[in-house]
Amino acid sequence: MAPVSDARETYRVLDLALRIGEILLSSGAGAADVTATMLGITEHCGLRNADVDVTFTLLRMSYQSDPEEPPVLLTRNVAQRDIDYDDLTRVQGLVNDVMRDRVDVAEARRRVAWINSTDHYLPPSAAVVGSGVVGGGIALILGGGALVTATAFLAGVVITVLMRRLNREQWPMFYQQIAGGLVATLLALATTAVADRLGFQVSTSLVITANIVMLLSGIGFMGAIQDALSGFYLTSGARIIEALLATAGLIAGVSAGLAIAPALGVSLVGVRPGLMELAPPPLVLLGAAISACAFAFTCYAPLRALPAIAVSTLAGHLGYLSVLQPSAAMPWAAAVAAVIIGMLSYSVAGRVRVPPLVVVVPALVPMLPGLTIFRGLSYMSEGDTLGVLQLSAAAATTIALAAGVILGEYVAQPLKRNARRLEHGLAGPRLVGVMHGRHLTRRTRGTSAGA
Template identity: 55%
Template structure:
C-alpha cells in the first residue's frame, strides 16, 4: 500500500482504512495514551495505507476521522465512541506491534483488521484473581514505602483485595466510577474501624493511605497533564475532571466510614491520610519496586516488562529522595526523577518490546500526588475558617503532576535522538569487536 494516493483508493478500502485507524486509536486512548500519541499513530497508519491528510479529532469520549478526496465531493466521516477506559497494557502492546507491522509492510490492511479484531475480542491469559492479588501487593508496596509494620502491610493487602472484589462486582452491574470509588473508600474506612476496635495500637492510617493510593493509581493524571502540555485542552480538562470526581468519591467513602465508626462508638484518632512520612532508603526502594511491579501486573503489562520497570521505579524513587533531601523541593525532585524515567524508558521499552508508556506509568505511580489531591479536596470540603490549606495542597499536587509529566516528556525527547546517534555510531564502528552491541549488526547481515 506504500505510495498509494487516497484518490486511487476505492470507497470500500478508504472506509476500511479509516475504520482501522479509529479502532487502533480507541484502544490506545482507552489504555491511557495521550491524545497527541493517539493522533500521531492514527495519522501514520492512515498515511501509510494511502490516505493523505485526514482530519483527526480526539477527545476524551470519542474519536472522529474524515477525508475529502476532492473539494467538489462530500467528505467521508467516521466516528467512534470510547465506552470503556480500563487500562490494559497487554492490548496496548499488541496494538502497538500491530501498527509497527503495518508500517513495515509485514501485513496488509485485511490482515491488520483481522488481527485487531482478535486482540480486542480475546481475553487474557492471566485469571482475574491474579489482578486482585496484584492490587493487594501494590498496597503492600505502598505501605512498605510509608514505613508500616508487617501487620499493617498484611492488613493493607487484605483491604485492597476486598476493595477490588467489591468494585468488580459493582462494575459488572455497570455502576458509574464515582460510586465504585465511594464503595472503595467506604470499605477501607470500615475495615480500619474494625481493626481499631480489635487492635487499638495498630496505625490504621497507613492502611487507609495505601488503599487511597490504590484507588487513585488508575486515574489518568499523567495522561491529563500530557494532553494539556501538547495542546489537547478539551481532553485534558475531561481527564482532570474525572480524576477530581473520582477523588471526591473516595473522600465521601472514607468520611462515611469514619462517621460510621463514631456512631458505633469506635474512636479512630490517627486516620490522617497524606501525613505519613517515608522511611529508610532500602525500604523506600523495595516498596517502590513492589508498588510499580504490582501495578503493572494489575494492568496486564507483559510479564517480560515487570522486572525492568521495577528496577527503573526503585532507581527513580532513590533519585527523587536524594534530590528532595538536597534541595527541599518536591517539585524539582519529581521533575528530575521523571526526566530520568523518560530518559531510560525509551531504551528499556525497546529491549523488552513494549511501548514506553508501559514502563513510564508504573514507574511513576509511587510518586503520583494522589494523596495531596485527596488532602486538598478534604480540607476544602471541611470548610472552616479558611480554604487556604486546601488550595495550597491542590496547587502543590498540580505542580508535582506537571513536573512528572513534563519531566517524562522531556526525557523521551532527549532519549530518541540519543538512540539514533548511538545507532549511527554503532554502524560506523561495525567490524570485529570483543565487546559492544553486536546483535543489531549481525541481524542485518543475515
C-alpha cells in the same frame, strides 16, 4: 503507498486507524500519541492529510479525496474497559508491521479484531491479588509495619472485587469510589480496634491511607497534564473532571466510614487520612519496586517487562530520594525522577519489546500525588484554606512528573535515533504507537493539535 481513491478502501483504512486509536486511548495512551499513530497509519496507507479529532470519549476521522467529492467520515466511541498492556503491546507490534509493509490493510483489520475479541492472558483472580500487592507495596513506602501492610493487601483485594462487581452493574464511577472508600475505612477502623484490644499501637491515619491507595486518581491527573502539555486541552479537561469526581467520591466514602468509628470504639483524635511520611530509603525502594511491578501485573503487562519496570522504578526513586530534602521542594525531586524514568524507559522498553508507556506509567505510580490531592480536597470540604496549598502542591508535582517524562523522552529518543542512524525528522517523543515523526507532515500535525 500510492494515494487511495476508492471510497471502500478509504473506509477500510480509516476504520483500521480508528480501531487502533480506540485501543490506545482506552489503554491510557495520551491524545498526542493516539493522534500521531492514527495520522501515521492513514498517511502510510495512502490517505494524505486526513483529518482527526481525539477527545476523551470519541474518535473521529475524515478524508476527502477531492474538493468536489463528499468526505468519508467515521466516528467511534471509546468504551471504558480494563487497561490491558498486553493488548497495547500487540497493537504496537501491529502498527510496526503496517508501517513496514509487512501486512496489508485487510490483515491488519483482522488482527485488530482478534486483539479486541481475546480475553486477558491472566485470570481475573491474578489481577485481584496483584491489586492487593500494590497496596502492600505502598504501605511499605509509607512506613507501615506487618499489620498495616497485611491490611492494605486485604483492602486492595476486597476493594478490587467490589469495584469490578459494581462496574459490571454499570454503577457510575462516583458511587464506586464512595463504596470503595467506605470499605477501605471500615477495614482500617476494624484493624485499629482489634490492635488496640490486643495491646498494639497502630496509627489509624496510616492504615486508612494505606487502604485507599488503590482508589486514588493520580494517574488520571498526570494523563490530563500530559494532554495539556501536548496541546489537547479538551481531552485534558475531561480527564481532570473525571479525576476530581473520583476523588470527591473517595472523600465521601472515607467520611462516611469515619462517622461509624465511635460505634467501633475507635478514637478519631488526631486522625488525618492521607497523611504521608516516607519510610527509610531501603523500604521506600523495595515498596516502590513491588508496587510498580504489581501495578503492571494488574494491567496485564507482558511478564518480560517486569524486570525493566523494576529497574526504571529503582533508578527513578534513587534520584527522587537523592534530591528530596526537608528544605527542598518536592516537585523538583519528582521532576528529576521523572526525567530518569523517561530516559531509561525508552531504552529498556525496546529491549523487552514493549511500548515505553508500559514501563513509564507503573514506574511513576509510587510517586503520583494522589494522597496530596486527597488531602487538598478533604481540607477544602471542611472549609480549611490549607486545601488550596495542598492542591497547588499536587498540581506542581503532577506537572513535574509529566513534564519530566516528556523531557526524558526528548533526550533519549534523538540519542537512540542517532545511535541507530534513523531518520532526522522528529515529531516529538512518543510513548506508544508510531514512534518516529517521519510519517507526519507539518500540515497534519498542525491540524491535530487543536483537538
